[in-house]
Amino acid sequence: MDQLSLSIDAYTQQGLRRSINQDCIGIGSWRGGAGGGTELSLNYQREQNSELFLLSDGIGGHDDGEIASRFAVDSIFELFQSQDNFDILSAISETHSKLAKIGFGSLRPLGATLVGLILTKNLVTIFSLGDSGCFHFNDNKLINMTDGKKSPKIRSNIIENCLGGGLTMPVASIIQRKFEVGDIFILTSDGVSDWLSKAVFKECAQIQQRNRSEALCVNAARAGSGDDLSAIFIEIKSDTTLSD
Numbered sequence: 042m043d044q045l046s047l048s049i050d051a052y053t054q055q056g057l058r059r060s061i062n063q064d065c066i067g068i069g070s071w072r073g074g075a076g077g078g079t080e081l082s083l084n085y086q087r088e089q090n091s092e093l094f095l096l097s098d099g100i101g102g103h104d105d106g107e108i109a110s111r112f113a114v115d116s117i118f119e120l121f122q123s124q125d126n127f128d129i130l131s132a133i134s135e136t137h138s139k140l141a142k143i144g145f146g147s148l149r150p151l152g153a154t155l156v157g158l159i160l161t162k163n164l165v166t167i168f169s170l171g172d173s174g175c176f177h178f179n180d181n182k183l184i185n186m187t188d189g190k191k192s193p194k195i196r197s198n199i200i201e202n203c204l205g206g207g208l209t210m211p212v213a214s215i216i217q218r219k220f221e222v223g224d225i226f227i228l229t230s231d232g233v234s235d236w237l238s239k240a241v242f243k244e245c246a247q248i249q250q251r252n253r254s255e256a257l258c259v260n261a262a263r264a265g266s267g268d269d270l271s272a273i274f275i276e277i278k279s280d281t282t283l284s285d
Contacts (some may be wrong), residue, residue, distance in 0.1 A: 058267030140205030152206025230270030
C-alpha cells in the first residue's frame with residue numbers, strides 16, 4: 042500500500058445558540074473555525090510518511106473557548122512537525138501544561154477537548170480527550186471508535202478530562218489499527234455526534250467526496266443541536282480512484 046490517495050473534506054460552523062465558533066479544525070497549515078476558515082476539500086496523493094488531522098472544541102462555561110481550541114491545535118501540530126518520532130502523550134502533556142499556565146488564576150480557566158488522527162504508512166492512530174468523536178466507515182459498517190472511550194461529563198455538561206481547564210493532567214485514549222483502501226474516518230465535535238444516528242452518518246459518508254462534512258453538520262443543526270458544529274472526513278483511496 043505504498044501509493045495512496047486521500048480525499049479530505051472538512052467543515053465547521055458557529056452554533057445557533059453560540060456567539061462565536063469555539064471549535065477548531067487543523068489539517069496541515071489550514072485552520073477551520075476559531076480564527077480560521079469554514080470549509081476545506083482536497084484530493085491528493087500522499088507524499089509524507091505521516092499526516093495529522095485534529096479537531097478541538099473549547100469547553101463551554103470556561104473563558105475564551107475559541108482561544109483554547111486554536112491553541113491546542115496549533116501546539117500539537119507544532120510538536121508533530123518538529124519531531125522525528127512524535128509522541129502523543131508527551132505532546133498532550135506539554136500542551137496541557139502551557140494551556141493551564143495561560144488560564145492560571147481564572148475561575149473559568151481555558152480548556153479544550155481534542156480528537157486526532159495520525160495516518161502513517163500502514164496504520165491509523167486515533168487519540169481523544171473529552172467528548173469529541175471518531176467514526177470508522179467501510180463496507181456499509183459504521184463503528185464509533187471513541188464510544189466507551191470518552192471521558193465522562195460531570196455535573197451535566199462539564200468535561201472532566203481535557204486540555205487545560207484547571208484540571209489535573211489528562212489521560213488520552215489511544216487506538217491503533219491497520220487501514221484499508223476505502224476506509225473513511227470521520228472526526229466530529231460533540232455538537233454533531235451527540236445529535237445524529239448511525240444512519241445519518243452512513244448517508245453522509247456515501248455522498249461523493251465533497252460536502253460530506255457540511256451535510257453532517259447541517260443534519261445535526263436540523264436535529265436540534267445549538268452547539269458549534271464541526272466534522273472532518275478522511276477517505277483512503279487507491280491511486281487509480283483519485284478524481285477531482
